[in-house]
Amino acid sequence: MGSRAFFPSLAEARAWLDGHVNLEATAGDADGLSLAPMRGLLAALGDPQADYPAVHISGTNGKGSVAVMTAALAQAWGMTAGVYASPHVERINERMAVGGDPVSDAELTELLGHMRLVEGHLAAAQDSGPPSWFELVTAAALRWFADVAVDLAVVEVGKLGRYDATNLVNSRVSVITNIGRDHTDGRLGWEAVVMGEKAGILHSGATAVLGPMGAELVAIAAEESPRELLVSGRHFELEENRPAVGGRLITVRTPLASYEDVYVSLFGPHQGHNAALAITAFESLVGKDLDEPVLGALGDVAFPARFEVVDRQPLVVVDGAHNPDGLAATGAALAEQFTVLGAVTWVVGMMRDKDPEAMLAAIDDSGARCDRVVCCAPGWPRALPAADLADAARNRGIDAEVAGDVAEAVERALALSTENDAVVVTGSLYTAGEARLHLAPRGQ
Structure with missing residues (x-):
């Protein structure tokens, strides 16, 4: 990327970024969205997302927890793992992290400077509007992951899935945690509509891992023709999920193994389900069962603002x-x-x-x-x-x-x-x- 600083400070880079449409800060209607602008932006950056495999995660709840647990397993396996998540809790830097460490102010300032430069080139070359806030931050994260040469990117969907800016990653495993009533009017059939959008992250070359959901929703996922479809309660199961000091003790049966008394350092029954998804997703990625030292990483996971x-x-x-x-x-x-x-x-x-x-x-x-x-x-x-x-x-x-x-x-x-x-x-x-x-x- 070079050493030139396009902005003198992160504050000025943020001011430029905040001048773009931010669907997180407004109502954010998903109608009329297209991946074409994001595809053009990434192409101008050299398609960095093609440089590494990804685990892509959608769902109404639990996306962030599954992401950090999957990344913890990857790090324990010996991979350098990047995590892209949204929204941030306190600082924008939290949205992109490698090895558990958020991007530094200096790196983020330079990344956003590069985004401004590329945006200018795109505007001069074609008659199109500027990218959105989320598209720019997503592109910056995917570029950074390539620059630091991650072995794996764990990427959380921003909204729904099919037309989300993240849906150009090189996904090997796609996870849909659950389908709940959020960002929907609740009319009859809303679950199928929401699932139809979230299932848009499932691709023919990737394994799909689905949390607990009914047969109708599983059928919608199957229509996307993933390489393999693994469904909670059918192909893998959370057999035990009980409270422990500082977290949970779980037993998970997967296609390759049964993992007993795995300690997860997050509170609440829902985190047992999230851990089962992370274990199944990562096992599918590497194609091998996981040993105790790798699973032990789930006992050291910390996640701000999640209970x-x-x-x-x-x-x-x-x-x-x-x-x-x-x-x-x-x-x-x-x-x-x-x-x-x-x-x-x-x-x-x-x-x-x-x-x-x-x-x-x-x-x-x-x-x-x-x-x-x-x-x-x-x-x-x-x-x-x-x-x-x-x-x-x-x-x-x-x-x-x-x-x-x-x-x-x-x-x-x-x-x-x-x-x-x-x-x-x-x-x-x-x-x-x-x-x-x-x-x-x-x-x-």
Whole structure:
């Protein structure tokens, strides 16, 4: 790429990047999308995605967890693994990491400078609009992975799949974690529609690994003619999934082996299912069973803002759950793995496209207690006003307060809590990120 710095600082590079359309910050209608602009952008960069194989991951929930666990297995196998994930929790650098280390400010500044240069060449050569924010960041990540010569890229889909900017990677294994109600109007047949888009990442040269789902959805996946189709409950199975100190103990049966009492250092029953997907996907990639030292990597996985315990007295958990299924998983993890003698306060901030009634109902249905909710709105353009969330909570008979922002909400929850209580911060990764930044100076 050369050593020339196209921007004097990451702040100026970010300012240029933020001048592009960002579908994460707006409503982001997927209609009318095409891979043609992304294909042209990558071609101008020398098609870096062709230099390494990829594990490509879609699904409503669990994509990030499956990605970091797959990368951990790859690193333990001896591979240099890159991970591309979205959205970030605190810093844009988190979106691309190699060997667990996010891209440095200097590298990211240079990468974005290169993106600006290529964008200029493309604009001069053809009559087309500028690439989107997500297309530029995705292209930068794929270029960086080639520059540092990764052995494997583990790539998380941004939205749906078929027309996602990531859907040009050289996938050898494609994973669909689950199909849940998110980014959908919920009309009759929505599951098949969502699956049809997510199944767009399945290709004839790659193995497809599917989480638990019905026969109708499996049939939609099969229509994409993957090289091999591995379905949870049929070709592999999570046979045991029980709580352990600091995480889970699982037993997984795969096409090649049975792995007993594998320790996973993440909380909640859902992480057992995510680990089964990661194990099956990586086993399929290498075509061999996995030994104990490789599986042992799952016991050292840390994932910010995914049921992250940041304090113990009171218990403080930060979790980026952003839809009803995610909140149900958060509640189930709390109910199963922690005994809270006092009150449980939920600090919740979510996006405007979510149904607050459904989100709060998911907490109730999970078996977790919800003694009060402190409502807030993260600093994001499409955040739901805190007052609207509070109205929904009161309609359900839940004691609710409104805070000016996430930091104020966290402080209020802590002020209301004793050492026997619990505080759960959730509703969005943006809420989780702001909470982590606020709590960090406290030494938590």
